[in-house]
Amino acid sequence: MTTPRGADIVAQTLARAGVKQLFSLSGNHIMPLYDAALDADLAITHTRHEGAAVHMADAWGRLTGEPGIAVLTGGPGHANGVGALYTALASESPMVLLSGHAPLRELGQGSFQEMAQADMAAPVVKASWTSQSAATLGDDVARAIRVATSGRPGPVHLSLPFDLLEANVDAPSVSGAFRAPPQRLDEAAVDAVSRLLAQARRPLVLAGAVMASDRSHGLRERLADALGVPVICMESPRGLNDPAQGTLADVVSRADAIVLLGKLPDFTLRFGKPPAIAEACRIAVVDPEAAVLQRALDVLGSPRVVLGAVADTLAAAQQLTDRSPGPKADGWTEEVEAALRFRPPEWEAIATRADGPVHPVEVGRAVQALVDASRDPVLVSDGGEFGQWAQACVAAPTRVINGQGGSIGSAIPFALAAKIARPGAEVVAMTGDGACGFHLLELETAVRNGLAFVVVVGNDACWNAEHQIQLRAYGKARAHSCELAPTRYDQVAIALGAHGELVTSAAGLPAALARAAASGKPALVNVMIERLPAPTVGAARSS
Numbered sequence: 187m188t189t190p191r192g193a194d195i196v197a198q199t200l201a202r203a204g205v206k207q208l209f210s211l212s213g214n215h216i217m218p219l220y221d222a223a224l225d226a227d228l229a230i231t232h233t234r235h236e237g238a239a240v241h242m243a244d245a246w247g248r249l250t251g252e253p254g255i256a257v258l259t260g261g262p263g264h265a266n267g268v269g270a271l272y273t274a275l276a277s278e279s280p281m282v283l284l285s286g287h288a289p290l291r292e293l294g295q296g297s298f299q300e301m302a303q304a305d306m307a308a309p310v311v312k313a314s315w316t317s318q319s320a321a322t323l324g325d326d327v328a329r330a331i332r333v334a335t336s337g338r339p340g341p342v343h344l345s346l347p348f349d350l351l352e353a354n355v356d357a358p359s360v361s362g363a364f365r366a367p368p369q370r371l372d373e374a375a376v377d378a379v380s381r382l383l384a385q386a387r388r389p390l391v392l393a394g395a396v397m398a399s400d401r402s403h404g405l406r407e408r409l410a411d412a413l414g415v416p417v418i419c420m421e422s423p424r425g426l427n428d429p430a431q432g433t434l435a436d437v438v439s440r441a442d443a444i445v446l447l448g449k450l451p452d453f454t455l456r457f458g459k460p461p462a463i464a465e466a467c468r469i470a471v472v473d474p475e476a477a478v479l480q481r482a483l484d485v486l487g488s489p490r491v492v493l494g495a496v497a498d499t500l501a502a503a504q505q506l507t508d509r510s511p512g513p514k515a516d517g518w519t520e521e522v523e524a525a526l527r528f529r530p531p532e533w534e535a536i537a538t539r540a541d542g543p544v545h546p547v548e549v550g551r552a553v554q555a556l557v558d559a560s561r562d563p564v565l566v567s568d569g570g571e572f573g574q575w576a577q578a579c580v581a582a583p584t585r586v587i588n589g590q591g592g593s594i595g596s597a598i599p600f601a602l603a604a605k606i607a608r609p610g611a612e613v614v615a616m617t618g619d620g621a622c623g624f625h626l627l628e629l630e631t632a633v634r635n636g637l638a639f640v641v642v643v644g645n646d647a648c649w650n651a652e653h654q655i656q657l658r659a660y661g662k663a664r665a666h667s668c669e670l671a672p673t674r675y676d677q678v679a680i681a682l683g684a685h686g687e688l689v690t691s692a693a694g695l696p697a698a699l700a701r702a703a704a705s706g707k708p709a710l711v712n713v714m715i716e717r718l719p720a721p722t723v724g725a726a727r728s729s
């Protein structure tokens with residue numbers, strides 16, 4: 187056998203870790219990796235923008251629990267991908283960004299596309315570094331995967347200098363595990379958390395993104411059943427005002443005991459200040475990071491925080507499920523479930539004129555029908571006000587949303603990755619017209635790779651979320667520069683080889699969605715919608 191190159195070590199280490207799929211945009215610095223991918227049997231989905239490749243790796247991480255791998259070229263390619271890492275970080279998604287890099291031997295001499303790549307990625311990843319030796323490239327890759335998947339999962343960046351990828355390696359190091367053992371809650375803490383919940387009258391468990399029903403493989407429901415306590419996963423930058431969670435703010439403000447299970451006490455909880463969380467509420471914080479426990483004490487105040495313990499979210503949830511004293515049955519859980527399900531009753535009566543722009547609730551209704559008719563539906567949601575309507579109106583067992591980072595533009599890459607991860611799934615992405623433009627050309631990637639999914643664009647010809655801020659903050663006369671053209675994104679889709687539908691009335695929506703789903707291609711349904719502010723479900727109930 188010939189002596190392997192550094193690039194072969196990287197590719198074979200990925201293969202040993204179980205990786206089969208890379209998301210990439212090519213470039214000089216990473217062509218050795220493309221070559222090595224052949225022998226390591228790694229498929230490459232080649233995107234049209236580096237940000238899309240990172241979003242795809244993010245969606246892969248969330249949907250499979252295995253790290254998504256993005257491979258970008260050095261310098262500007264890397265820089266183009268960095269912004270998308272923030273979405274993965276905020277959604278606790280395990281993924282690794284491998285970027286080509288100027289050769290070590292030329293650093294400081296003005297090498298082609300030389301850039302401080304690790305420094306650039308550092309603020310939006312768990313760990314970021316540049317490999318320093320070809321012999322230890324395998325260790326670096328193993329460490330990147332281990333860090334991405336352990337504790338609070340998240341993105342990791344590793345820069346791979348070109349000279350290391352090309353170097354022949356006689357004795358590669360093969361140490362380094364791909365997984366770290368989970369951090370378990372100590373038994374005294376299991377007892378204390380169980381007792382706190384059992385003694386409370388209105389207890390809640392608020393969990394971070396990894397406890398979403400699909401990502402936790404139903405552990406969220408099992409924990410709630412075992413404890414007899416509502417377990418609520420918070421994934422939205424709207425936080426307590428997430429319109430997909432009804433009147434969540436109301437039940438959280440009334441809770442007398444809260445366990446923050448991998449949930450940061452951040453802006454989404456209004457930093458726990460009363461009345462968001464009552465002054466008298468007792469709070470336990472279970473988190474993979476010791477630093478978060480300290481932050482929770484500072485933010486929430488020591489008398490309210492009765493317990494802090496380090497543990498991985500899923501491990502702790504499983505321990506609490508196994509040890510729970512048995513369900514309580516006092517009506518509180520039912521009350522909370524009803525609050526989360528609550529939507530303003532007047533939404534049911536919403537019906538738009540036969541010829542007018544469609545109300546987002548009607549779009550949601552039609553998409554829900556498609557979701558309900560599917561065996562394995564995956565809902566993707568993105569965009570400003572339309573994204574909020576989508577999440578409030580459509581429920582699906584598996585969701586990939588742009589998430590707490592609140593960064594727009596990821597819908598089409600997410601849909602693509604979802605279809606690769608789950609080939610049998612019916613993937614439906616709902617996105618605003620502004621957000622869909624970020625990565626619209628990835629429809630060509632989908633066509634090229636034979637991936638069929640449906641993108642529903644809520645087209646209000648506007649960056650409406652920002653337009654609404656202008657209306658609220660500065661008044662109608664000063665609302666400017668947020669208009670978009672009422673663009674025929676459906677025709678763009680057709681030009682790219684995808685299926686396209688234009689919908690200008692609610693009546694035409696179900697048939698257009700059905701044709702899109704049956705087209706066997708990536709499909710874009712361009713729905714001209716009413717330009718409305720995002721729903722405020724909690725406020726609707728109290729008014």
Ligand SMILES: Cc1ncc(C[n+]2csc(CCOP(=O)(O)OP(=O)(O)O)c2C)c(N)n1
Pocket residue numbers: 568569570571572573592593594595617618619620621622644646648649650651652
């Ligand atoms: C990467 C990024 N850029 C800008 C923003 C600010 N932003 C949030 S929503 C929004 C408007 C989105 O427009 P569209 O997708 O059409 O949704 P709409 O609000 O019109 O329903 C903008 C510009 C952001 N959140 N993320």
Ligand SMILES: [Mg+2]
Pocket residue numbers: 572618619620644645646647648649650
């Ligand atoms: Mg819009």
